[in-house]
Amino acid sequence: MRRSMIGRRTFLKVTGVAGGTAMLCPAQVLAQGLEEGDAQQPVLLLEAREVDVPLLGADEPLTPAWAYNGMVPGPEIRVKAGEMVQARLFNRLPVPTSIHWHGMRIENEMDGAAGLTQEPVGAGESFDYAFVAPDPGTYWYHAHMRSELQVARGLYGPLIVEGDDPGEMRDVTLMLDDWRLNEEGRIDEASFGSLQDAGHAGRLGNWVTVNGVSAPVFEAAPGERLRLRLISAANARIFHLALAGSDADATPVPAEVIALDGAAVEDPVPLEAPLTLAPAQRVDLMLLAPREGSVALRATDGGTEVTIASIDIVGEAVAAPAAVPLEPPVMAEPDLRSAKLVDLIMDGGAMGRMRGAKVGADVLDMRDLVEQGLVWAMNGRSDMPEEPLFEVEAGETVILNLINRTRWPHAVHLHGHHFKVLGGSDPLSEGAWRDTVLVEPERTANIVLVADKEGRWLLHCHMLEHQAAGMATWFKVG
Numbered sequence: 001m002r003r004s005m006i007g008r009r010t011f012l013k014v015t016g017v018a019g020g021t022a023m024l025c026p027a028q029v030l031a032q033g034l035e036e037g038d039a040q041q042p043v044l045l046l047e048a049r050e051v052d053v054p055l056l057g058a059d060e061p062l063t064p065a066w067a068y069n070g071m072v073p074g075p076e077i078r079v080k081a082g083e084m085v086q087a088r089l090f091n092r093l094p095v096p097t098s099i100h101w102h103g104m105r106i107e108n109e110m111d112g113a114a115g116l117t118q119e120p121v122g123a124g125e126s127f128d129y130a131f132v133a134p135d136p137g138t139y140w141y142h143a144h145m146r147s148e149l150q151v152a153r154g155l156y157g158p159l160i161v162e163g164d165d166p167g168e169m170r171d172v173t174l175m176l177d178d179w180r181l182n183e184e185g186r187i188d189e190a191s192f193g194s195l196q197d198a199g200h201a202g203r204l205g206n207w208v209t210v211n212g213v214s215a216p217v218f219e220a221a222p223g224e225r226l227r228l229r230l231i232s233a234a235n236a237r238i239f240h241l242a243l244a245g246s247d248a249d250a251t252p253v254p255a256e257v258i259a260l261d262g263a264a265v266e267d268p269v270p271l272e273a274p275l276t277l278a279p280a281q282r283v284d285l286m287l288l289a290p291r292e293g294s295v296a297l298r299a300t301d302g303g304t305e306v307t308i309a310s311i312d313i314v315g316e317a318v319a320a321p322a323a324v325p326l327e328p329p330v331m332a333e334p335d336l337r338s339a340k341l342v343d344l345i346m347d348g349g350a351m352g353r354m355r356g357a358k359v360g361a362d363v364l365d366m367r368d369l370v371e372q373g374l375v376w377a378m379n380g381r382s383d384m385p386e387e388p389l390f391e392v393e394a395g396e397t398v399i400l401n402l403i404n405r406t407r408w409p410h411a412v413h414l415h416g417h418h419f420k421v422l423g424g425s426d427p428l429s430e431g432a433w434r435d436t437v438l439v440e441p442e443r444t445a446n447i448v449l450v451a452d453k454e455g456r457w458l459l460h461c462h463m464l465e466h467q468a469a470g471m472a473t474w475f476k477v478g
């Protein structure tokens with residue numbers, strides 16, 4: 001990570017409670033909520049409010065943030081596939097907000113895209129979300145109103161959907177974030193809205209947390225089977241990750257990629273470092289704990305390498321049972337022959353070739369765009385257009401060519417649908433179902449989806465400053 005006055009703290013370990021994580025067992029999560037109506041389906045209360053959190057470490061000053069239920073990340077929601085999630089967002093923030101259930105294939109009205117699928121939830125107001133969690137896997141929820149500000153302040157949490165028992169494993173959720181803190185260790189608000197950031201890589205931070213703390217330490221028994229659920233809540237940083245042993249050479253620890261963006265991969269892939277985790281993406285890893293020492297999750301960036309979380313090997317050795325493969329997701333098979341072809345051309349940004357773009361009925365030159373805080377365009381438009389990018393009947397197959405004509409990578413996310421990556425610049429994703437794909441500069445990723453959920457769905461770059469500065473559009477199904 002970038003060297004900074006506080007960068008050294010990423011090396012410090014948080015002592016005490018393993019992981020310092022805000023993980024709750026389901027019973028606790030539900031007990032926090034309101035019991036209402038059907039006693040089988042208690043409502044989880046998610047209260048969005050300002051709170052001071054221990055981002056810097058146990059004995060350091062607290063950092064004012066925005067969070068769900070007073071903690072960053074918000075409570076881990078854990079249900080079984082096919083079960084209902086019922087959550088009441090209560091907005092105690094001074095501004096409107098909403099919650100998006102990232103990666104969940106649910107009804108459009110529950111998608112939480114403020115301004116498109118629901119009205120923003122005003123200060124002091126509440127909104128009830130209820131949906132069936134269709135697919136097992138690792139998901140997350142986050143604010144979806146001015147996300148570049150609200151997610152940066154801490155409004156996110158993990159959402160885990162359990163499938164059939166995948167065998168005995170220690171299940172560890174690792175929610176990564178990259179904060180930009182100022183000299184006082186507070187969230188750098190002065191640089192919110194920076195066009196410099198928006199036109200480049202987005203808001204890169206200087207302080208990495210996992211589950212809201214710096215370099216947490218977890219524990220596992222020798223030989224124990226582990227499932228690490230990596231989730232990135234970073235605004236813009238693309239993490240490059242590796243697992244290293246505690247021997248002098250920091251020998252790579254073998255692991256397998258078993259799921260991407262929630263969906264189990266057809267065949268587990270041996271982990272090859274560096275593993276790319278773009279904003280909003282998830283990667284599930286499976287590994288066997290070594291006999292002794294520890295396993296470090298390391299982030300490499302521009303020549304520096306830091307441990308962002310680690311697992312200490314303690315206690316009696318266990319003989320892990322054989323791994324039970326995860327069920328691949330049940331998705332409608334795309335019909336490539338009858339597919340509708342759609343190009344999505346991304347333009348703009350620093351060092352780009354864009355000369356202007358449409359906003360409403362007007363064609364604006366770069367200077368006028370910049371005045372409105374816009375520096376990117378999708379298919380020649382920098383605003384959220386009146387007309388959808390494409391419109392199809394429910395069940396139609398769409399091949400989307402994500403054409404990146406810029407000098408910057410973009411993490412393209414579709415709401416409400418998973419897509420299969422046909423080709424692109426990321427070999428790990430090829431052939432896999434994802435909901436967020438990284439498209440490298442000057443490259444094209446080809447994806448295919450079966451547009452089977454009716455409604456108005458967002459499609460945007462999940463580098464949140466890019467989204468705010470022109471990289472958002474939508475598509476209509478049904």
Ligand code: C2O
Nearest residue numbers: 100102280413458
């Ligand atoms: Cu993770 Cu439009 O969102």
Ligand code: CU
Nearest residue numbers: 410461463466
């Ligand atoms: Cu982008």
